[in-house]
Amino acid sequence: MSTHPAGPGEIRLIRFVVLFSMLLFALSLPFLRMPLPQYPAFMAMYDAALFVVYLITAVLLYSHGHTLRSRALMLLADGFLFVSVLIVPHMFTFPGLFAPSGLLGAGRQTTAWIYQLWHGGFPLFVLLYVREAQREREAVADADRPRPSIYRHIAVSLLASACALALALSSDAMLPALMQDRQDYASDRHWVIWLPWLLNMAALGLLLRKRPQAALDLWLIVTLITLVLEVSMAALFNNARYDLGFYVGRVNGLIAASLVLIALLIENGRLYALLGRAHERMQQRADELERRSAQDGLTGVANRRHFDLMLGREWRRAQRSGLPLSLLMLDVDFFKHFNDRYGHIAGDHCLKAVSAVLAGCTRRASDVVARYGGEEFAVLLPDTAGDDAQLLAEAMCAAVRERAVPHEDSSVSPVVTVSVGVATFNPAPGMGSRATVRSAQLVDAADHALYRAKDGGRNRVVVADASAVICQMTGSAR
Ligand SMILES: Nc1nc2c(ncn2[C@@H]2O[C@H](COP(=O)(O)OP(=O)(O)OP(=O)(O)O)[C@@H](O)[C@H]2O)c(=O)[nH]1
Known part of the structure; x- marks a missing residue:
């Protein structure tokens, strides 16, 4: 998947997802600021689902990267792990979920900044992935590459998450204010709120220019498109927590999170089927060889x-x-x-x-x-x-x-x-x-x-x- 082009079925699915996300965005655009009832349970479910999806994707990518000796895939796995780790404090600090003002000593800005850092951090890992994938393609053959250390990658990723969390926890004192109160966004928000959007767009641009594009790249492109739409709806063009943009943006976020996982699971199923068929063919050849090795070439009776x-x-x-x-x-x-x-x-x-x-x-x-x-x-x-x-x-x-x-x-x-x-x-x-x-x-x-x-x-x-x-x-x- 990281090297093979997408099949026609995959391309149809990719087109459908992009169209669906864009339609969702277009239809909700005029109503993004419409206040809706507050369902904190929605946030708990959303964060829990995201955590599981990002974590499983990271595990699958680490294992693919390890098998294929690909540092590029490891970097992408780092991105997914980075997000999955940040989702946990995002859930615990979210006001009204576990405590009225959030746990872990959260300030007014903490959750918003965790959201910013995760949405800005993920495309950075994608940028690193694209650069490394290009380098790997031009360098030596896969088999000659040293196997990257999973543990080192995990450690770096965890460190990045810890730094991001530390920054978010001190955001009330050190970073520009994103929230006016626990509900409404700040009316004159700092330009930094555009950073995740810009970084996702940059990663998207780089991926679109990447040649050749493997199936994984196409799925990442869709992920980044849906992430851009999510950030637009849930952070830029809406007004407050629990308005329509907040909810619909998160639905898009969930779609974005699931795409690479779905693609990896499809690929795993395909590989298992291929493995099964290859094993069957090998068994048939072994049987045929065994039969021939026991047979006299001229008469067909035993030798x-x-x-x-x-x-x-x-x-x-x-x-x-x-x-x-x-x-x-x-x-x-x-x-x-x-x-x-x-x-x-x-x-x-x-x-x-x-x-x-x-x-x-x-x-x-x-x-x-x-x-x-x-x-x-x-x-x-x-x-x-x-x-x-x-x-x-x-x-x-x-x-x-x-x-x-x-x-x-x-x-x-x-x-x-x-x-x-x-x-x-x-x-x-x-x-x-x-x-x-x-x-x-x-x-x-x-x-x-x-x-x-x-x-x-x-x-x-x-x-x-x-x-x-x-x-x-x-x-x-x-
Ligand atoms: N066409 C053919 N001839 C073979 C093959 N293997 C052995 N022969 C021949 O079989 C003949 C055996 O000859 P001999 O061992 O003298 O035995 P014979 O002529 O059958 O005589 P007796 O066994 O005493 O009845 C030889 O001429 C071999 O060349 C084979 O695969 N194909």
Whole structure:
């Protein structure tokens, strides 16, 4: 918000607020001096609301300034804190609110001077903000800026409020009279009553000239316009406390106070939505990366890395549950001849077809079909006994044959065939501590059975005893 331009919706809202404030001013201008009933409770509510709004705005701006390492935003936050602190004595010293002549040793001029100092002080902070924002834009990148100290800023702001309060408390003796009595303004008021108006106009002029204008700048412009209108109605062109200008001016003041807060809250909501969407996108990308990192690029089945991971995991699970774990190792027969005859690209297509057939044969979500390397595949079958693994291995053998990928250079079949080694392990309790070694033994056993299948003539399934590596020929049909 402090760097981004305002969106079209924001600009519409800004225009509406300016028009509303100007209309309110224009309509009440002829009646500003009209006396109205006195409602001290209105002042209590007004000051309490302003205090909360200014304080929250200051907190939000300090946090933005700290995050963005922006001294400019800190200075603006100082302005809001300065006002929120001054509002408290303004309420306590206001005659008739807590005591007929106000608390804190207030004199006749005290409250009026607090009002003057807060309305004159705030635009000074805006002027400092504009100057610093311009300097920051021309200086080094945000990340290289030293982070401004929040505490130092708060301390300076509190000091400024304390000085202003001290001045206001001694205003009866030291400063020009603004009030004739506790109700009416002085008839020949000193020119200093124009100072807040002039300072707000100066800050407004500087902000209007600032380029580029961020959304925050536009909201500040509206704030200053409404403040100028407030000061005009409630301090310059009206006559006394509790006349129409006094009330309507304060309504404008409340609008002015809320604008930056509303803008910051809108911005916060927008940032949360953006953050949520960014997090979702990142999560999707992470899932996609995770999926890809587990996948073989050519065939789409699991890759070797994922297979190793799953083997270790399933081995440990089998250790805990005592359920059997079977492994099939499959190898395409005479694949070198296939490549030589049909070419490498056709070889790739053949591997894709074989892997699709193998994946199609598995039925359980826990089964893992993986490309083990080259033209060799591995199928991990958790909770599967040797007999069932052998049945599945033979079904795979048959399914590959039925897929009928022509292989004229194979001496065992006119179509592509596979040889399969099967190993099953029935883990005993206590083997888990040496899980990787033992799971490697299962791979060795299945591999050994596979080579026996090759030796035995190919296109067949051989089952091994995983613990003793006892091979048993089953002689699959051609
Ligand atoms: N097209 C293709 N060929 C591959 C790929 N990976 C390995 N190969 C080939 O697969 C062939 C494997 O040959 P061998 O290990 O001699 O085995 P074989 O010819 O299948 O013989 P047997 O296994 O004894 O039946 C080699 O020619 C490799 O180049 C691949 O990703 N794509």
